[in-house]
Amino acid sequence: MVFTTSSTAPEKVPEGSNAVLVKNLYLSCDPYMRGRMSKPLHKSYTDAFTPGSVITGYGVCKVVDSGHPNFKAGDLVWGMTGWEEFSLISMPEALIKIKYTDVPLSYYTGILGMPGLTAYAGFHEICSPKKGETVYVSAASGAVGQLVGQFVKLMGCYVVGSAGTKEKVDLLKNKFGFDDTFNYKEEPDLTAALKRAFDMRDHGRIAVCGLISQYNLIKQDSVHNLFCLITKRIRMQGFTEPDFKHLYPQFLELVIQYIRDGKLVYVEDVVEGIEKAPSALIGLFSGRNVGKQVVLVACE
Amino acid sequence: MVFTTSSTAPEKVPEGSNAVLVKNLYLSCDPYMRGRMSKPLHKSYTDAFTPGSVITGYGVCKVVDSGHPNFKAGDLVWGMTGWEEFSLISMPEALIKIKYTDVPLSYYTGILGMPGLTAYAGFHEICSPKKGETVYVSAASGAVGQLVGQFVKLMGCYVVGSAGTKEKVDLLKNKFGFDDTFNYKEEPDLTAALKRAFDMRDHGRIAVCGLISQYNLIKQDSVHNLFCLITKRIRMQGFTEPDFKHLYPQFLELVIQYIRDGKLVYVEDVVEGIEKAPSALIGLFSGRNVGKQVVLVACE
Numbered sequence: 167m168v169f170t171t172s173s174t175a176p177e178k179v180p181e182g183s184n185a186v187l188v189k190n191l192y193l194s195c196d197p198y199m200r201g202r203m204s205k206p207l208h209k210s211y212t213d214a215f216t217p218g219s220v221i222t223g224y225g226v227c228k229v230v231d232s233g234h235p236n237f238k239a240g241d242l243v244w245g246m247t248g249w250e251e252f253s254l255i256s257m258p259e260a261l262i263k264i265k266y267t268d269v270p271l272s273y274y275t276g277i278l279g280m281p282g283l284t285a286y287a288g289f290h291e292i293c294s295p296k297k298g299e300t301v302y303v304s305a306a307s308g309a310v311g312q313l314v315g316q317f318v319k320l321m322g323c324y325v326v327g328s329a330g331t332k333e334k335v336d337l338l339k340n341k342f343g344f345d346d347t348f349n350y351k352e353e354p355d356l357t358a359a360l361k362r363a364f365d366m367r368d369h370g371r372i373a374v375c376g377l378i379s380q381y382n383l384i385k386q387d388s389v390h391n392l393f394c395l396i397t398k399r400i401r402m403q404g405f406t407e408p409d410f411k412h413l414y415p416q417f418l419e420l421v422i423q424y425i426r427d428g429k430l431v432y433v434e435d436v437v438e439g440i441e442k443a444p445s446a447l448i449g450l451f452s453g454r455n456v457g458k459q460v461v462l463v464a465c466e
Numbered sequence: 467m468v469f470t471t472s473s474t475a476p477e478k479v480p481e482g483s484n485a486v487l488v489k490n491l492y493l494s495c496d497p498y499m500r501g502r503m504s505k506p507l508h509k510s511y512t513d514a515f516t517p518g519s520v521i522t523g524y525g526v527c528k529v530v531d532s533g534h535p536n537f538k539a540g541d542l543v544w545g546m547t548g549w550e551e552f553s554l555i556s557m558p559e560a561l562i563k564i565k566y567t568d569v570p571l572s573y574y575t576g577i578l579g580m581p582g583l584t585a586y587a588g589f590h591e592i593c594s595p596k597k598g599e600t601v602y603v604s605a606a607s608g609a610v611g612q613l614v615g616q617f618v619k620l621m622g623c624y625v626v627g628s629a630g631t632k633e634k635v636d637l638l639k640n641k642f643g644f645d646d647t648f649n650y651k652e653e654p655d656l657t658a659a660l661k662r663a664f665d666m667r668d669h670g671r672i673a674v675c676g677l678i679s680q681y682n683l684i685k686q687d688s689v690h691n692l693f694c695l696i697t698k699r700i701r702m703q704g705f706t707e708p709d710f711k712h713l714y715p716q717f718l719e720l721v722i723q724y725i726r727d728g729k730l731v732y733v734e735d736v737v738e739g740i741e742k743a744p745s746a747l748i749g750l751f752s753g754r755n756v757g758k759q760v761v762l763v764a765c766e
Binding site: 374375376377380385386387388389390391392393394395396397398399400401402403404405406409 | 674675676677680685686687688689690691692693694695696697698699700701702703704705706709
């Protein structure tokens with residue numbers, strides 16, 4: 167994907183171009199963006215940001231003008247855009263047209279967007295869950311975690327979640343239906359807390375989609391107990407959402423129906439004004455957000 | 467499994483018992499046995515040894531007397547036995563009768579025993595290999611590793627192996643057919659060596675069946691780069707051989723034929739005399755053995 171972003175507000179795409187000019191409505195603050203701000207110590211999912219250029223990220227947009235046959239003015243889309251009011255997207259094929267508008271449009275940055283598909287693929291594809299199993303979700307009130315917890319319950323499994331404030335732990339219990347919870351910042355012995363709430367069983371599966379606690383560290387925390395992988399015959403698997411894009415259509419139909427039936431809820435933390443986007447993004451790394459962090463840039 | 471071991475040499479099984487009395491021919495020195503000598507910091511695969519009781523482990527035995535209908539005097543078997551000259555095995559159902567004797571009997575402690583099935587299951591079941599892929603084997607001249615390397619070549623993949631002495635590295639190249647090798651003890655920069663010989667690709671699979679370098683440490687080495695699991699979408703999976711016992715018959719038929727056809731070779735390090743068993747076992751942890759460590763206790 168290549169972007170030509172603009173800080174002015176053009177009204178038309180350049181003549182002969184197949185770009186799409188969009189008005190940005192919602193911008194998504196996602197932990198993976200932190201990796202794009204570092205020299206690639208570990209190669210991140212996507213290219214690094216270019217200093218001096220507009221930051222890119224997921225967003226919900228309205229097409230203002232289009233040189234591409236798939237899009238026309240007035241279309242609502244989600245996908246990679248710029249952190250600015252208007253963006254000229256030079257390769258618009260990766261944008262997804264928004265089909266259902268009976269839900270908040272911001273949902274396409276969360277439950278119906280990248281974090282939603284991450285939760286779906288991570289649980290249903292990577293974890294290969296069976297009814298009656300027990301699941302533990304860390305960062306459980308976040309953009310992905312809250313949804314994983316609800317997917318677990320819909321499948322008839324038992325789910326334990328941890329989060330870092332009382333408010334978030336209350337959400338887990340009272341809003342998302344987690345069976346057991348703990349505040350990892352207030353447990354004097356985290357190993358004991360985990361053992362009490364969720365004693366990892368033989369043949370467990372660990373789906374790893376992010377390590378938010380590590381992204382601001384110069385040296386990452388170390389893991390000393392890999393031998394457990396053998397004794398408990400555990401599968402630990404990293405994954406990223408782009409590998410599961412082919413599942414998006416079936417994911418969307420399932421989740422939109424669950425939302426309409428009131429079987430899935432979603433908590434967002436929406437700040438208004440593009441000028442608040444940087445602090446909203448930074449807030450992710452201290453856990454300031456409650457639920458999915460979104461920036462409202464403009465109304466339709 | 468329950469054992470009643472004896473340090474004397476009985477001639478008969480107790481009347482009315484369905485135990486089997488065996489003469490131990492070969493005893494197997496295996497790294498997992500180290501875990502049975504520690505308090506279970508991490509629960510090991512099997513129960514801890516009982517101080518004062520005879521050590522148990524894999525071995526090749528000849529039945530001297532049997533109270534069990536499946537076994538009769540003269541049968542050759544392999545399975546869990548005692549580190550002694552004769553063992554009374556009270557639950558002989560887990561013993562496997564040796565079908566093919568046109569290979570060295572010691573092979574049933576290695577290429578045709580637990581390490582063999584470990585190599586087979588780890589490569590073919592856990593790694594889900596595809597022709598043309600590249601495979602890296604650590605401890606590559608060991609009981610399991612030398613066989614993994616040869617399985618890889620038989621499948622038409624490219625295989626890199628590392629070992630800790632020049633002699634072992636020579637074996638990898640000249641005996642087992644590894645495509646590339648290095649001596650991990652002589653590389654000034656191990657990360658660079660791995661990157662040169664085997665740059666882990668996206669969607670790689672890591673089969674973990676042991677961590678021999680860690681077994682004598684008070685505090686295990688730490689791992690700092692788990693984030694790679696995500697960026698490269700890697701699956702890391704621990705496994706143990708008992709979970710794959712159901713594959714033993716097909717494994718045996720395949721491997722015995724490969725041995726007869728000269729397509730698989732196996733290097734053993736055989737010491738003679740049960741009194742040498744303890745030092746042979748200890749030698750594993752400094753890499754003194756070259757190939758599978760076996761103790762010859764008695765000839766047929």
